[in-house]
Amino acid sequence: MNAVEVRGLTKVFHDEARGEIRAVDGVDFHCRPGEIFGLLGANGAGKTTTLRMLATILTPTAGEATVMGHDLLRQPEAVRRCLGFYSASTALYPRLTARETLAFFARINGLDSQLVKARVEELVARFGLADYADARVEKLSQGMKQKVSIARTVAHDPPVLVFDEPTVGLDVLNALEMQRTIAEFRAEGKAIIFSTHIMSEAERLCDRIAVIHRGRILACDNLAGLRQLTGQHYLEDIFVALVGG
Numbered sequence: 440m441n442a443v444e445v446r447g448l449t450k451v452f453h454d455e456a457r458g459e460i461r462a463v464d465g466v467d468f469h470c471r472p473g474e475i476f477g478l479l480g481a482n483g484a485g486k487t488t489t490l491r492m493l494a495t496i497l498t499p500t501a502g503e504a505t506v507m508g509h510d511l512l513r514q515p516e517a518v519r520r521c522l523g524f525y526s527a528s529t530a531l532y533p534r535l536t537a538r539e540t541l542a543f544f545a546r547i548n549g550l551d552s553q554l555v556k557a558r559v560e561e562l563v564a565r566f567g568l569a570d571y572a573d574a575r576v577e578k579l580s581q582g583m584k585q586k587v588s589i590a591r592t593v594a595h596d597p598p599v600l601v602f603d604e605p606t607v608g609l610d611v612l613n614a615l616e617m618q619r620t621i622a623e624f625r626a627e628g629k630a631i632i633f634s635t636h637i638m639s640e641a642e643r644l645c646d647r648i649a650v651i652h653r654g655r656i657l658a659c660d661n662l663a664g665l666r667q668l669t670g671q672h673y674l675e676d677i678f679v680a681l682v683g684g
Contacts, residue, residue: 440508442599442630443470443493447502450488450654462488464654465502470630472598475621477645478634479678485654486634487526490603493632494524506599520549522599523592527607533577537568537587540576541594548595562590582613589620599630606640618644638674648674652682 450463463485470476478486491497493504495515503510509517531540541559550558563572566586571579576587592600602621606614621644625631635641641648642662649659658668658681666672669680 441469442472443468443476443504443506443632445469445489445493445502445504448489448492448499448504449501450485450492450497451500461654463492463499466651466654466656468649468656468659470599470632472630473625473628474646475625475631475633475644477641477648478632478651479636479638479641479645479648479674480634480651481636481682484636484651486636486651487603488654489651490524490601490632490634493518494522494601495519496524516549520595521597522601523548523595523597524601524603525588525592525605526603527605527609529588531576531584531587531591534575536573536575537579537583537590538563538572540587541590544591545594548597550595558594558596562594566590581609582616585609585613585617589617593624598628600624600632602631602633604634604636606635606637614640638678642674650678650681657681 445466445468448463448466452460452462454460466489478489480486488497492499495518506518507521509521511518535543538559541562542555545555545558563569568586571583576584606617609617618640621631621633633644647659647661648665649656658665660668665677669677671677671680
């Protein structure tokens with residue numbers, strides 16, 4: 440069974456100056472367990488809007504989607520229990536400690552209360568937070584905040600993970616650490632949807648890549664298939680060939 444199924448997903452916004460804006464326009468894709476599915480597009484292509492609909496943050500204008508068999512519109516609470524959402528722009532609560540942060544997100548995402556303490560300690564150990572677990576988030580370095588953010592995302596051990604441009608604003612070492620962590624989650628069998636506009640990240644991580652432009656998916660395949668489709672070798676050239684420069 441596919442972990443995520445998306446069919447005809449559409450989001451229309453209304454702007455007083457520009458009128459109707461189709462931010463996402465009939466998107467179709469799926470993601471399997473143990474797969475990193477990449478959404479590759481320039482800023483404003485519709486990546487974040489698509490992922491926010493999957494995370495139940497935005498309501499679709501049309502179309503449908505399921506996460507682990509749960510319908511996006513009819514079963515949003517079940518979807519949220521099955522999904523962890525990470526965005527570089529998602530803020531942590533500065534006055535909570537790292538340990539309190541993980542416990543809070545485990546609880547609000549439906550983890551059994553009897554399992555919360557053990558799960559928090561497991562995450563503290565996995566992400567090397569032991570020396571900082573009782574420090575307020577506002578006192579942590581950027582690298583430590585990143586680890587807390589990732590741990591928060593998986594606090595309830597969801598089978599589906601969404602990473603929305605997760606390396607924006609990170610230095611090279613922290614970005615590489617993020618990529619290694621995402622690859623580890625794939626090895627654990629998680630279904631991962633990964634949005635980026637950084638070609639090297641998509642090449643390094645993604646099993647399949649969908650190129651999205653102006654709210655529509657122009658092509659979706661593994662790298663070999665995209666090369667065959669466009670006649671180009673490098674992902675930058677593939678992207679340009681598909682979006683028309």
